[in-house]
Amino acid sequence: MTSTPPAPISPADLPIRRLTLADLPACLDLSADRSWPREEHKWRLLLTAGQGYGIDAPPGDPAGGLIACLVVTSYAADHRAIGMVLVAERHARRGIGRRLMRHALAECAPAAVFLTATDNGRPLYEQLGFKSVGAITTLRGPFTGTLPAAPGSTVRPATAADLPGILAYDLPIFGADRTELLTRLPSFADHILVAEAPGGGLAGYGASWPNVTTTVIGPVLADDLATAQALIAELAARAPLPVRFDVDDRHRELAAWLRASGLTGDSRCALMVLGAPDLPGDATRRFAPYSVALG
Template identity: 35%
Template sequence: MPSQATVIPVTYRAMDEKDLPAAHALSQTMRWPHRLEDWSFVLGLGTGFVAEEAGAMIGTALCWKQGQQASLGMIIVSPEHQGKGIGKALMKLVLEALGERSTLLIATPAGRPLYEQLGFIATGTIHQHQGTLKAPPRALSFPGETLRPYVPGDTEAIIALGNRATGMSRDEVLGALLAAGETVVLERHGEVAGFSIMRPFGRGHAIGPVVASDTDHAKALIAYWCGAYAGSFVRIDVTGASGLQGWLAQAGLIQVDTGVAMARHGVPQSDSTLQQFAIVSQALC
């Protein structure tokens, strides 16, 4: 009589720094661009969980509390273990950690049905653009306004703008981004009125967030980077409502993917006079 195959149980636990190399390797099997440094950055801002089988990492999920709001991402299940409920178990762990916070995520078409089962609803789209950055066809300037590099005295104003544009408490996230990257500020009559951040990420650099009052000012904040980074590989993820898609293509940043923005327990209430045209990332949103 043939013996039954041994069933190896899947175990779940909190993620810590020693798990980063294995998490990075897992993301590489999915052809994600994240560097080990990118994993370290996001874990340092949030909470993570891993799924293991026989001591090998087969899944990850991270989440970030941002006041009474939150985001989640880095949801990965190894290809050979998909369809076994591991992703759902990891999602339940991060949602339990977040409680009743208004929670955002960016879904792939494959992941969307699971997220809908867990109470997420679609709220828009996110368009991933990337390529070799070049100068856009038209430089933009505005009377009484100037673009200049960030100085530490701008920190409070930048965080306030970021919070207003998203309806989230992004003090920690924006503080970490300001330390990790370069920032350009739109100054209007002596006051900070917008900003964009360029940081190392993946195959090159990423722009985000971009916060401004309108599309033309968002274009100016993105175009600023064309001088120092022309010829570099750059990624930017913009909202479907940004109106930037065609203009980004002219700047060498071609749309390569689209995700679905989803929310659970409502959508954070943002300031209607500001907009986050480019998100930080599809994890931190």
């Protein structure tokens, strides 16, 4: 039986509200509506470390529930990330996503905002003023690789005593203060590793976390490619599921090594920024995001 499409309604008439962790089931249902996986572990982090915004179904919509959402993650006063932008299929292409994005951008101002965009979402973001500054490719599969060379640093599991060092190492490389997210990493990730430089101090760190059918490797920050590879290989060796890795186009040698190590894929997203010339930080030492929704 074919359902009757909901009656047209002006997006301006739909109230926007702040989401809480109580909205987790509704966010998962909306993800499933758009054929996204039900990523409960990730959504729980996003709704507690960030601020979700949503629009509920209007009166007369027989399906009800949440019909649009996104999450804003704040990095101190200067930067914001927007992720998980979703509109229910039955309400798509009616301006609802645009209304929600405009609301979020007003809440973010005057901070610079970055996001990753699919081909479907990119035209809207361009109309809102975002500029493309690069792209990432998502690779997946069982990791079969080995290290091409000794990294010159020692990789070991992180301890609680490493957290201040990780925060200090992360700030100039990521380019914005993400203390709120990184202090949640021990409870979110399956594994956190650090790379110690021969002369002492950190030369990098990385983490992996579970996400439905894959183990996501990220964030990974390191002084050089060899150290990043050492962290990635060790995290992949500990992964109980096939690996997912989101690799920036600026790391072509890393991408080639990952593909030679068994990972495949051609799903791509654009990296986009509003209010700044590029993503903050040092891209040469930023090898994997925490998540594409977070940077």
